[in-house]
Amino acid sequence: MQNEHLTIAGRSYPSRLIVGTGKYPNFDVMRQAIEASGAALVTVAVRRVDLTKRGGESLLDYLDTHKVALLPNTAGCYNEEEAVRTARLAREAGLSDLIKLEVIGDEKTLFPDNEGLLKATRTLVKEGFIVLPYTNDDVVVSRRLRDAGAAAVMPLAAPIGSGLGLQNPANLRIILEEIRDIPVIVDAGVGTASDASIVMEMGADGVLMNTGIARARDPVRMARAMRLAVESGRLACEAGRVPRKLYASASSPIEGTLR
Amino acid sequence: MQNEHLTIAGRSYPSRLIVGTGKYPNFDVMRQAIEASGAALVTVAVRRVDLTKRGGESLLDYLDTHKVALLPNTAGCYNEEEAVRTARLAREAGLSDLIKLEVIGDEKTLFPDNEGLLKATRTLVKEGFIVLPYTNDDVVVSRRLRDAGAAAVMPLAAPIGSGLGLQNPANLRIILEEIRDIPVIVDAGVGTASDASIVMEMGADGVLMNTGIARARDPVRMARAMRLAVESGRLACEAGRVPRKLYASASSPIEGTLR
């Protein structure tokens, strides 16, 4: 395990934390939070230009694309066709092959439609995209995504924006044991710093989050917390934790006490 | 909440992490780990000099007491008298009034004897000690320790050296709501980085640990992880986490999707 860099499809990013750009109080807070997070990859959504609002500020005015690479998503797509179409538009808008692929299967949970996701992954891989699919914690699906050419798999910790933290450690552990040749990036559901360290300690290669930072009371401070949490969790994973025991083990020597 | 400093009895320490000095592979690893941890307070035990081993290396040769203050403990004491006697010797050995007070009630769990602990606290407070009592997660006892003049209360997360992490979040939450005038420092049971961030996120003022670092596969790296975890947890506490919800909340806007 190497600490600081996250390598996706041969490109190395100097942070294991990927952050979103949605739901901030304003663009300025977003800019500061992204800087505090240390993220080198930031997700963006693809949406129709609103013709009724001309000349307003644009997201890209607040992102220093020399420092952070854009990772467009296909959020809001409910089938293969929409997702593929959105990915193609994203490629032209950003001049990059990276795509965070979402094919949503349910409006209330925003859980993925894994069947559509697999099809879209196959199509986009053939077109040369670097596909990072958002999926749930199903090792069967993760393996198929990998076999379909995904550059990483991105299982959720909990529903998008729920802030629940990792709901099924057993399933994540199983995925981490099975998927060893491409990164496993936990995407969605992180609510606070320890939620991020927990998945990094288990061996995840990275964490992607948006709401947990953007909707915190103080997003910039939470971004710093998340940065440290991801680093901390990674270090702890590498350092090899002590085993768990039901009973105590003294830290101070037993010999030489006064009696 | 102020982030970086931990104030005990009017003295300010530039780290919220307190680390022990026991159970390291050797003194050199200990020295490096303490430095990596950023701790400003380190615990030491008081033991009889071993007359059969003259001229060996001494713990203090490896501690830079200009950078870290010593916090002697009364580990291994099973009643008030032993603990008070050990505290008095510690004061002469270290020329400082700080004492981590342990009165142990059970050999297998190293859980405290709270009755003896309270008595020893009262005695030592009268003698001018700054008493930091190690106790369990019982709010009734914590309040009495505070009322007896303890400079902080130090409830355990789990048995000493067990690495189990916080076992009873409800009890810690109750203590944190009740004890607001002196620091609450979680002492014992931390196994990995997220264990430390979890208690800091809940509002603990500090964390004390030994085994979690000293017995990690790579203690120096784990020390760094713990430093970041404590900072991260504190920041997250201050930043105000998002609420937990069962269902999802989209991070990307719903308007403007292609359909």
Add this chain to the structure above:
Amino acid sequence: MQNEHLTIAGRSYPSRLIVGTGKYPNFDVMRQAIEASGAALVTVAVRRVDLTKRGGESLLDYLDTHKVALLPNTAGCYNEEEAVRTARLAREAGLSDLIKLEVIGDEKTLFPDNEGLLKATRTLVKEGFIVLPYTNDDVVVSRRLRDAGAAAVMPLAAPIGSGLGLQNPANLRIILEEIRDIPVIVDAGVGTASDASIVMEMGADGVLMNTGIARARDPVRMARAMRLAVESGRLACEAGRVPRKLYASASSPIEGTLR
């Protein structure tokens, strides 16, 4: 909610507990355990007759099919074709349309291949089967199985035979809120009695288990425990539990105490 009966495809079974017939020490223990469990539906597997072992005892000698209905499974099938073929054979062997449909996607976890499962469900529903598909805790898949005509959905609590109990309560809760017109039967992963009551309390319509009973030290006693656990969980669900609170609420009146 009605307590005792489980209704599947218009047929009513006088127990909400479904038990397996595999992995018992011997047929006699199995027979006693099934009786102790009170189950009205028992699963069986379909396997080639072993021509080298003539005249041995047969499973059916130990099942009183006047008391329990057989629910053949397609365990061991790794694709739609195998599962459909096995289901058809099962129908002829048992002269019943009930089928517990398994399409396995992974040997180590025995997690389902949901894509194959959906296809096999559609095929078998057309052929008149009453299809009870074993699946994971993915609400998107559960809804599609229902829409494909499944007579129930059977999400797992944890991997088959793992004994871990419910790993993701949030996901089960979501499925229970969404799937209201056909039964939700939790299948697999139950390790002890409380694991069964927990899912029943959440509102599951039934529980299916095998290893938890068959491999207990005393299978007959565990079968009785499971029977009571399912009844108990169902009753508690209907009775409406008290809300959770962090602080106490006295059970004895405060007025009239001696002071």
Add this chain to the structure above:
Amino acid sequence: MQNEHLTIAGRSYPSRLIVGTGKYPNFDVMRQAIEASGAALVTVAVRRVDLTKRGGESLLDYLDTHKVALLPNTAGCYNEEEAVRTARLAREAGLSDLIKLEVIGDEKTLFPDNEGLLKATRTLVKEGFIVLPYTNDDVVVSRRLRDAGAAAVMPLAAPIGSGLGLQNPANLRIILEEIRDIPVIVDAGVGTASDASIVMEMGADGVLMNTGIARARDPVRMARAMRLAVESGRLACEAGRVPRKLYASASSPIEGTLR
């Protein structure tokens, strides 16, 4: 382990469930719930007679003391003296030596004052009482209560009336391993049926509850659920559960599948 009877100080009670008599909608529901619970011991509080309400119904009119024995408590007592005085009055009121001893140390949590509890236990044991002390989950205190002559120890699962269920399984496990000569009865905090089965499965000798039944939407039904839960948990404990594993273990044979 013997299933059905709970033996305290040489007397045998035909149920491991002890229930309270407070907080019911009315006496009639209470009477039915107690009957449904199967309890053989019911707790009652000791309070001043209200001189302004003459001739009203009395609790005892609704308790069949041929079927259930009374276990008076010292709820609401905040020190040794109050508790001892209340116990002595209870003995005269009920003509029985049984006392559920409570010495409360905190109004919000109703957590015990263990120091006062120990003193009161010693006093009452000398006076011939059969003392069942309500305490927290501290093995050091439990051992001292036993050594002081308590007839059982009654650690809490969670704050009285909180409905949180067992908060610290490690601490209960430690108590159960240490206290083997007198019963360990889990008292307080049970919210629903599985909460009761969980502690019974761990090896508790009994469970005492009040709010969980009395304040359920349907107390009588919840009482029945609790009765089955206690029996179920006890049976599961005796039956010896399967070990937990991360991965699956097939219930159906692997040989003989169609391929």
Add this chain to the structure above:
Amino acid sequence: MTIQLNGKGYEAPTGITVLGLLESIGLAPGRAAVEVNGRVLRREDFRRVSLAENDRVEVVHFVGGG
């Protein structure tokens, strides 16, 4: 005479026994316990013990509790 009954002043006939007091307040003696001036009485003594001016008397019984 006036006694302190359950914390409040109470007028009772001079020399009344505990049993008499219980009857006067409508309480079956088999369901109450009585403390006089801090000392708990045995039930068989209710008939025998007379109360005096200013006695502090507590009369308790069982109520619902957990």
Add this chain to the structure above:
Amino acid sequence: MTIQLNGKGYEAPTGITVLGLLESIGLAPGRAAVEVNGRVLRREDFRRVSLAENDRVEVVHFVGGG
């Protein structure tokens, strides 16, 4: 003639029916299901259907499973 029975070669009299086969291997017809060349037979056809050289025959029954 030789048929493939449950994946292995098996010698059977020419023209044997499925019912005859089941009897010859000691199996009650009410407890087995039979597939011949990939097609599942109805139980009432066991008596009627004759097997031919090289037929692939699967005979299955219920065993313990979960």
Add this chain to the structure above:
Amino acid sequence: MTIQLNGKGYEAPTGITVLGLLESIGLAPGRAAVEVNGRVLRREDFRRVSLAENDRVEVVHFVGGG
């Protein structure tokens, strides 16, 4: 002529190029992607491609998202 721009009717000069359209709606061409009749255009083609009556045109850009 009328085109369908982002799902709504939009009046544009006959024969306008995609680049012209972007300019007319005040959008920097480097920050938008354009789909015409379901086909995504390469950015270097914005100058070259002219629009015709009833063309369905989608103009998208990046917004905040997660």
Add this chain to the structure above:
Amino acid sequence: MTIQLNGKGYEAPTGITVLGLLESIGLAPGRAAVEVNGRVLRREDFRRVSLAENDRVEVVHFVGGG
């Protein structure tokens, strides 16, 4: 003379001071604490206090602990 040093008999010159004792066992006085007959000494008294036959002396220092 013989003193009890850390629980064991120890031969020391008659009238030795605590400081002398520490030197004889090779211990820097700044790193030890000393108890004589159950009373903890101030460090500044090491030079002044002489030991007598059978004195119970405890010499402690800091070691690694948690």
